[in-house]
Amino acid sequence: MLSYPATIPLSSRTLNHLAARIRGHRKQRRSRWRRLEPGRQALLALAHLRNGDTYTRLAAGFQIGVATAWRYVQEAIALLATAADDLATAMGRIRRPAYAILDGTLIPIDRVADQRNSGKHKHHGVNVQVIADAVGRLVWASPALPGSVHDLTAARTHGIIEDGGCRISGSWGDRLRR
Numbered sequence: 001m002l003s004y005p006a007t008i009p010l011s012s013r014t015l016n017h018l019a020a021r022i023r024g025h026r027k028q029r030r031s032r033w034r035r036l037e038p039g040r041q042a043l044l045a046l047a048h049l050r051n052g053d054t055y056t057r058l059a060a061g062f063q064i065g066v067a068t069a070w071r072y073v074q075e076a077i078a079l080l081a082t083a084a085d086d087l088a089t090a091m092g093r094i095r096r097p098a099y100a101i102l103d104g105t106l107i108p109i110d111r112v113a114d115q116r117n118s119g120k121h122k123h124h125g126v127n128v129q130v131i132a133d134a135v136g137r138l139v140w141a142s143p144a145l146p147g148s149v150h151d152l153t154a155a156r157t158h159g160i161i162e163d164g165g166c167r168i169s170g171s172w173g174d175r176l177r178r
Contacts, residue, residue, distance in 0.1 A: 006047065010050055016043050018046065018076060019038040019042040020038075022075070022076060022081045023038040025075070041075075044062050045067060045072060045073045045076030048069075048073045052115055055069045084140070084141075085139070087142075087158065087160070093133070093159075099134055100132065102131050103129070103151075104154055105127070105130060106125040107128055124147060126146065127147050127148075127151070129142040129155055142158045145157065
């Protein structure tokens with residue numbers, strides 16, 4: 001099997017941030033020897049998250065087992081999730097500027113037995129609602145829902161907007177109420 005180098009369009013600051021979180025987590029748990037050092041584990045996780053590389057391809061490239069690649073990626077995702085704001089904090093942050101951006105996106109996935117096809121996109125996926133500030137920086141991302149769920153329904157499900165009103169005040173909230 002041949003392996004190849006790949007690039008990830010992310011800054012080294014992102015890699016160092018995740019590596020520091022992994023290092024701190026290992027130190028807190030008093031973790032013993034691991035196959036990959038924290039920086040390499042962070043690179044593995046970011047390659048999966050950003051480029052969509054499969055666990056099989058990552059395992060071959062990093063010379064580890066597929067189960068180890070999966071476990072390392074899941075550990076990194078859990079560490080990133082603990083650092084994320086909850087919806088209430090995110091809503092507080094976006095009330096300050098003049099407006100914010102709410103958008104839903106369909107993330108393609110491999111077919112799962114209980115997952116329905118997204119009607120519009122004609123492939124299997126999950127719907128994730130994203131709130132960004134006025135310059136486009138990510139403020140909050142929702143848990144995934146089936147891809148067939150409409151964006152407005154997903155926003156209501158997550159409590160971003162409510163029937164008869166909106167948790168967001170100002171002109172942006174007025175537009176969402178319509």
